[in-house]
Amino acid sequence: MLTKIDHIGIAVKSIEDVLSFYEDILGLEMEGTEIVEDQKVKVAFLPIGESEIELLESTDPEGPISKYIEKKGEGIQHIAFRVKNIEKALETLKEKGVKLIDEQPRYGAGKAKIAFLHPKSTNGILIELCERD
Ligand SMILES: C[C@@H](C(=O)O)C(=O)SCCNC(=O)CCNC(=O)[C@H](O)C(C)(C)COP(=O)(O)OP(=O)(O)OC[C@H]1O[C@@H](n2cnc3c(N)ncnc32)[C@H](O)[C@@H]1OP(=O)(O)O
């Protein structure tokens, strides 16, 4: 069902402030940024091998990234697995008793179809499913 790690989502207070660490020190390159209104975030993607690092900066104090940083500080906020058919994956996981945050997919960065699984039913990790072309 899962085909690869699509990206790792990292909550940061400011993309601008951390970018030189990822680019100048780690040697990654930012592909671009995008605002995803639905998730109240600004996203920067840095490809690494077949996956990407997703830097997430909040655009709203009530958004999930603001809340996460408030409670836990900056750091890894979610891991995203690529799936071929997200509707089917959600149905299968629901049947197996996994608590879904999103019963139906939403649109994420790069127009991917995304959906989150609740950390309470995944041993404490926020998991995103992601289908893209
Ligand atoms: C742009 C897009 C893309 O890739 O295209 C993205 O990634 S957008 C990425 C940002 N979007 C999202 O995260 C959307 C999905 N997230 C959500 O719906 C929310 O953030 C929840 C995960 C439901 C958490 O909501 P909220 O903070 O209001 O709930 P809460 O504080 O009561 O948390 C419930 C329990 O989950 C834990 N918890 C909260 N956030 C967590 C996280 N990121 N990883 C692991 N555990 C987490 C809390 O510590 C708490 O556990 P205890 O009860 O033990 O204390």
Ligand SMILES: [Co+2]
């Ligand atoms: Co993500």
